[in-house]
Amino acid sequence: MYEKITPPDIGSRITFKNGEPVVPDNPIIPFIRGDGTGVDIWPASQMVIDTAVQTAYQGKRQISWFKVYAGDEACDIYGTYQYLPEDTLQAIKEYGVAIKGPLTTPVGGGIRSLNVALRQINDLYACVRPCRYYEGTPSPHKYPEKLDVIIYRENTEDIYLGIEWRQGTEMAERIISLLNNELIPASPEHGKKQIRLDSGIGIKPISKTGSQRLIRRAIRHALRLPKNKQMVTLVHKGNIMKYTEGAFRDWGYELATTEFRNECVTERESWILSNKEVNPDISIAENAQMIEPGFNALTAEKQAVICQEIEKVLDSIWSTHGSDQWKDKVMVNDRIADSVFQQIQTRPDEYSVLATMNLNGDYVSDAAAAVVGGLGMAPGANIGDECAIFEATHGTAPKHAGLDRINPGSVILSGVMMLEYLGWQEAADLIKQGISDAIANRQVTYDLARLMEPPVEPLKCSEFAEAIIKHFQ
Ligand SMILES: NC(=O)C1=CN([C@@H]2O[C@H](COP(=O)(O)OP(=O)(O)OC[C@H]3O[C@@H](n4cnc5c(N)ncnc54)[C@H](OP(=O)(O)O)[C@@H]3O)[C@@H](O)[C@H]2O)C=CC1
Ligand SMILES: O=C(O)CCC(=O)C(=O)O
Ligand SMILES: [Mg+2]
DSSP states (O other), X not given: OOSSOOOOSSOBOOEEETTEEEOOSSBEEEEEOOSTTHHHHXXXXXXXXXXXXXXXXXTXXXXXXXXXXXXXXXXXXXXXXXXXXXXXXXXXXXXXXXXXXXXXXXXXXXXXXXXXXXHHHTTOOEEEEEEOOOTTOOOSSSOGGXXXXXXXXXXXXXXXXXXXXXXXXXXXXXXXXXXXXXXXXXXXXXXXXXXXXXXOEEOOOOOHHHHHHHHHHHHHHHHHSOGGGOEEEEEEOTTTSTTTHHHHHHHHHHHHTTTTTTTEEEHHHHHHHHHHHHOTTOOHHHHHHHHSTTGGGSOHHHHHHHHHHHHHHHHHHHHHHTTTGGGGSEEEEEEXXXXXXXXXXXXXXGOSEEEEOHHHHHHHHHXXXXXXXXXXXXXXXXXXXXXXXXXXXXXXXXGGTTXXXXXXXXXXXXXXXXXXXXXXXXXXXXXXXXXXXXXXXXXXXXXXXXXXXXXXXXOOHHHHHHHHHHTTO
8 A cells, every 4th residue: 555646547567577577558657757857857758658659559558657756756745854755665666667767866965875775675786778879969979879888787786785984983983993903914915004094984895696697687688689799898997906896707707608608708718719710730838828918928837827728718618619609609808997988989889788887887877878979868777687667877967957958868768778678669669760860850959959060959858859759750
């Protein structure tokens, strides 16, 4: 029973089977309008989604929207500090698939992120953010069309666990004392390091379970892509944080070479195999020299490890992956996070699916969005095994709130992701076509209008939605 909301009379629940949604023709879908520009974006988005569904299915399928509350709007209805009412949590749990506008999170103090809470409470462990270019979108980049990536960002741990202690509190002092006096001295690799006594402390846990379930989804996604896009890049800062970021990489490779052994090849394996393909008589040591820069300068022990690696690869997968067979597999490689930021700008077409931990994925998804036209065109989904919430990459953009000027494109495209998730591809395709045609006709909101050459008069948020719909015909 709900306290202050009532589900629509018509429609039924989406259920889940083996992690996939089972969708009735008239699903009930909860939505959160959102704070800030949510007041402008949501009505525009709902209009586009509803019209696309009506146009595609002529009444055979339709969404029954169920309004639920979070953020400022929730406080108006439920009372002070009731930012995320139990009603809302219950409705999302019950109906399984939801869509939302952005919600405000204060910096420094105040409530913790409602967006993050929704992802954690529902164990929506994969934050999926595709970044592709729509023809005609102005971009600061010369060849924005070369970027076509899907970011799979871990959505429940790393900084999102939000376990931290404020500087100067008793708990912060106790943790620092424990670390400085017991744990660091007991770990020889940390030498004489000490944490400053006036530090705030944050914990960055990265688990094998959390990493592998995210990377599993990323690999499965890559398997659904055209052959030339079947690549997963593990993004990490494992050179610096070896047991968290480095472990993410290692667990990714472990998964790719066990659970997905038949479907995947690692970049390093591909070098070993192709060296043998080019020169069938190549010795193990020659192969090692070719795959490992500076091999000859390594200690004998390290050289032996690399030679063993090569022998193992050739023994175990030559018959299944050798003789060019690896070229039909999903390529799994890894790149250090800072280099990925420059490479998505300088060599964007070398990337396809990026699997990241939480913080790296947060940064890289905004950066990739900028390449293809900015945050106004950046959709996203938070996916778990029994629930999914769709939402844009951007936030509440408060200075534009209530002005009917913001670009609703990201939430509309999040709606496209939702329709695809439901299996309603025809409606999703109509919206994608409508957006493409509107942009090609230079019918855009302020963010894109200001970059167009020659400049164009911007449409309002609501007018952009109408322009998209006009292109459905
Ligand atoms: N999932 C969520 O709900 C998220 C919530 N947030 C929260 O949102 C609040 C504001 O965050 P902030 O850092 O300002 O980031 P925002 O993403 O809200 O906005 C930053 C800038 O990005 C541009 N932008 C954002 N949305 C759009 C859009 N739809 N169309 C066109 N341009 C857009 C605007 O640039 P310009 O003014 O130059 O045109 C805007 O000023 C914070 O409380 C933050 O925590 C942040 C991210 C995600
Ligand atoms: O929850 C927030 O306020 C920020 C979330 C965010 O930046 C994101 O999801 O990318
Ligand atoms: Mg972000």
